[in-house]
Amino acid sequence: MTASRIDGKAAGVAVRERVAKGVRAFEQRAGRPPGLATVLVGEDPASAVYVRSKNRATAEAGMASFAHNLPDTTSESELLQLVADLNADKRVDGILVQLPLPSHIDEKKVIATIEPSKDVDGFHAMNAGRLATGLDALVPCTPLGCLYLLKAELGDLSGLDAVVIGRSNIVGKPMAQLLLGENATVTIAHSRTRNLEEVVSRADIVVAAVGRPEMVRGHWIKPGATVIDVGINRLPTDDGKGRLVGDVAFDEAVEFARAITPVPGGVGPMTIAMLMRNTLVAAHRRAGLADPENL
Numbered sequence: 001m002t003a004s005r006i007d008g009k010a011a012g013v014a015v016r017e018r019v020a021k022g023v024r025a026f027e028q029r030a031g032r033p034p035g036l037a038t039v040l041v042g043e044d045p046a047s048a049v050y051v052r053s054k055n056r057a058t059a060e061a062g063m064a065s066f067a068h069n070l071p072d073t074t075s076e077s078e079l080l081q082l083v084a085d086l087n088a089d090k091r092v093d094g095i096l097v098q099l100p101l102p103s104h105i106d107e108k109k110v111i112a113t114i115e116p117s118k119d120v121d122g123f124h125a126m127n128a129g130r131l132a133t134g135l136d137a138l139v140p141c142t143p144l145g146c147l148y149l150l151k152a153e154l155g156d157l158s159g160l161d162a163v164v165i166g167r168s169n170i171v172g173k174p175m176a177q178l179l180l181g182e183n184a185t186v187t188i189a190h191s192r193t194r195n196l197e198e199v200v201s202r203a204d205i206v207v208a209a210v211g212r213p214e215m216v217r218g219h220w221i222k223p224g225a226t227v228i229d230v231g232i233n234r235l236p237t238d239d240g241k242g243r244l245v246g247d248v249a250f251d252e253a254v255e256f257a258r259a260i261t262p263v264p265g266g267v268g269p270m271t272i273a274m275l276m277r278n279t280l281v282a283a284h285r286r287a288g289l290a291d292p293e294n295l
Contacts, residue, residue: 001223003257005266006149012269015148015295016061019276022292023062026283034283035064036094036120036275037086041079041105042072047098054096057272063279066092076105080113087115093286094120094279117286120278123169131177138278143175145270146207146228147182153226153259154205158183163200165189165216165247166209171230175207196220208247218252227253227260230267 027033036058040051051067058065066089068082079101086095095118101107111119116126122140130137150157162184166172172188179186189199191210200206200220206227208216213233221227231247246263253260261267277295284291 001255001258003227003254003260006153006226006228006259006261008145008149008261008266009269011149011152012145012273015270015273016057016276018294019273019280020061022280022295026280026287026289026292027062029289030283030287032091033062033064034093034279035066035089035091036096036279037066037068037089037092039068039070039079039082039086039095039097041070041074041098042102044100047100051098054272054275057276058279061276061280063276064091072102074102074105076109079105079110083110083113087113087118092118093283094118094275096121096275118282120275120282122174122278128169128174131174134181138282139178139274140170140174141271141274141278142171142209142230142267143178143207144274144278145267146175146230147178148270148274149228149261149267150205150226151182156182157205160184160204161187161202162205162207163187163189163203164207164209165193165196165200166207166211166230168209171209175209179205179207191215206248210247212247213245214247214249216248216253218249218254218256221253221256223256224258225256227257228267229261229263232263232268 038051055065055067086092095114097110111123116124119127119138122138127137162179164172164176167190176186176188197220201222204225209230229246229248233245234242237243244264281291
């Protein structure tokens with residue numbers, strides 16, 4: 001058995017096309033486009049690439065884009081003031097502060113300052129709490145994208161055994177909550193889990209988000225399981241360019257899994273698609289409109 005590849009790029013394009021239609025419909029009703037503000041502090045190359053791609057996707061969807069690129073000398077108080085200004089700006093439906101921030105700025109304080117209804121990253125404690133208690137919330141983009149891929153591949157997840165490897169607030173914990181919401185039986189594992197191989201080998205669904213290159217070996221995978229690899233790790237190569245790998249040893253896992261996301265081209269494109277989706281949802285809720293359908 002050789003696993004089928006889950007095409008996150010195609011799935012992401014499909015979501016973004018639906019979002020673009022929703023943007024046009026929203027603009028007709030509200031008299032303005034949804035607006036997304038991005039905040040980049042400093043010149044971290046990876047963060048700059050991510051923010052440019054998010055701004056490009058915003059424009060392609062027909063949304064208003066408000067980009068704030070600040071020097072790494074920006075003080076915490078200056079950043080908090082900018083967030084407060086964006087909270088008050090009626091043109092802005094979503095606020096995304098790119099992480100990580102420079103070491104002199106408290107990330108938790110910045111996230112806590114974002115108005116929860118504009119927290120399209122889903123990191124605010126209020127959104128995390130609402131997700132945990134089964135209420136409507138803005139959900140972190142990466143795990144929401146993973147859930148979309150899983151439901152497209154498997155349909156009903158009810159009763160399936162799922163293992164989430166990783167316990168971060170950004171992916172692991174919200175991923176587990178989303179799977180619980182779909183009535184899966186969920187185990188959260190991590191780098192210190194005893195007998196991790198044994199835990200993984202029982203799972204119908206494996207979501208790997210631990211940040212260790214190729215840590216999950218192919219023979220750990222239960223035959224016929226579906227594997228979602230969130231990891232993006234760059235390994236050195238002789239030419240100096242490096243190569244991207246996930247948290248799962250892909251070439252091994254394809255011999256056991258039913259379906260698997262590649263790295264790159266799997267989860268990554270879905271993250272930006274879900275950011276566009278969350279911004280459109282936030283715009284509807286702020287305008288007192290029902291959530292858009294088919295998203």
